[in-house]
Amino acid sequence: MQALTDRVKPVDRRPLTFMEKLYLPAIWKGMAITFKHIFQKKATVSYPEEKRPFSPVFRGLHILNRDEEGRERCTACGLCAVACPAEAITMEAAERKPGEEHLYREEKYAASYEINMLRCIFCGFCEEACPKDAIYLTETFAPANYQRKGFIYGKEDLLIPDPKEKQTV
Amino acid sequence: MSTQQIIFLVLSAVALLSAMGVILSKNPVTSVLCLILTFFTIAGHYVMLNAQFLAVVHIIVYAGAIMVLFLFVIMLMNLNADIEPQKRNWLKYAGAISGGTLLVILVAALRDASMPTLQPGATDIGLIGNLGKTLFNKYVVPFEVSSVLFLSAMVGAVVIGKKED
């Protein structure tokens, strides 16, 4: 059979020489290697105190965005749900009533919006599909939970806080 | 009663009881453990006789090596009380008769034997230096002959082991 790469290494099956039969030089070499590692940089990160930086393209937990006046941008068009390869997103649309203009930007809004974080593969297609810039992937990840239902994130988990309310507080 | 006498009595009692345990217990592993205990009490007797070297060698050789091999074999034999074959009746009678005969002979031999009186003071013959000097001067021929005996036993074992190939 022809080798696929030129990195094939033939196994050395020559009988051991006297020095190799002594074992001790080889053992000593191995011990020198492990001793050297004592002084090398540790690969472990002490997690809660020290966090490994995310790469700039990291895709984490989703948020639902608001506009400058604190109105929800999402219009429940369903494009994100269509784009989602894992079918993690479900939503229900509702019509904006008069007097709710300060809450929702368009005439239609998402009455409920759920992402199942166990299904989500964090591909970011929803972010790309959204015509209203309403959904974004952040640089955090879903924390652990004791129950499966804890991983289904509703609107209250996803929506960012109202910038106007923040100012008053 | 002096302390020595108390120790002697306790040691002897334990030795006899554990020796009984060796032949009375149903489980062979328990038998071996009783035998080990017997060896320890005998080693204790050696220490009482101021023969510490013999005591320790007794433990190393018998308790430490030979009994380990015994246990080794017994563990691999899978001996259970319920699958142990019933001994035949004539075997029991033969055992009783030969054991009784041995007892009679022993009693007859011991009746006429005159025991030399024990020396009251402690001897130092059991200490390692004195023992070595005695072995290699006074008893050098029997000592070397026994080593030849061991060698022949080893050769025999190797011959039996190699036969299969």
Add this chain to the structure above:
Amino acid sequence: MTIDWYFILEKLILISGVLALSLIVAMYSTWGERKVAAVIQDRRGPNRAGPLGLLQPLADGGKLFFKEEIIPASSHRFLFILGPSLAMLVACMTSAVIPWGDTLVIAGQEISLQVADINIGILYIFGVVSLGVYGIMLGGWASNNKYSLLASVRAASQIISYELAMGLSLIALLMLTGSLSLKDIVEQQRHGLWNVVYQPLGFLIFLVCAFAECNRTPFDLPEAENELNGGYHLEYSSMKLGFYLFAEYINMFVSSALMASLYFGGYSFPGMDSLGLPHNVVTILGFLALFLKILVFLFLFMWVRWTIPRFRYDQLMRLGWNVMIPLALLNMLITGAIVLFRQG
């Protein structure tokens, strides 16, 4: 015959001191083992329980105590309990004849820092070490588990094989020292060179055999976790498992102390007698020197464990019978010839 109560009290204090020391060292060896493993593998090791993770052994011990005690229904109940107890007992017994230091003079009384200075010290250690295998064998057999049984068979044959080479390597040393008392051997090294200078090959054989007798990697076949699932302590839980693990570390500690005493001068250190310090201070310094040597050996045990893979069983036996014993015999012959030559 009057009983010397003062003597008994002194020895009792010394025995409890030595026992406490071995237990504490064994406890912190578990911590040390994990730390050494970690730094060798570029990790950090236990660092959450207390500063530097120093409370980790206490946490581990507490965990073992609160675990459920399981005695398998098909096991031999008495032997199942006897096994770990025996392992622990035998491990602790060896420390009795090791000289932990010279004498301390307190209120005009000379107190020897050795529990029993018997004139057959080394033979005593041999006797006790040869009994050490019973704990493993009985535990493994009583568990009624095929892996445990295999482990106990392995342990028995391994320990008997390496005991021979160990004894033969020591005979060469004893030819030089002419004494079986550990205290005498240390005192001789105090005034001369360390025995390792005269007996490098003997020390090497002794070291390898010590690894084998303690069931440490590369000779940890009786507890090979990836072929025998932990071997002889497979069925054990709670503190009985703890006893087995502890016994291994105590064995390591004692054999380190033994190697330090036999080959590296024990509690003596160079320039010990020319310091001009009071006797008690020198004794304490000597104890610290012995402790330092022990720690170096403990580190060596761990260092080797995290470097060298386990031997295969036939390799182990071949090494023991075809290499170690002939080498030890050769060493014995050469030493005997040299001793005879220098005498005559």
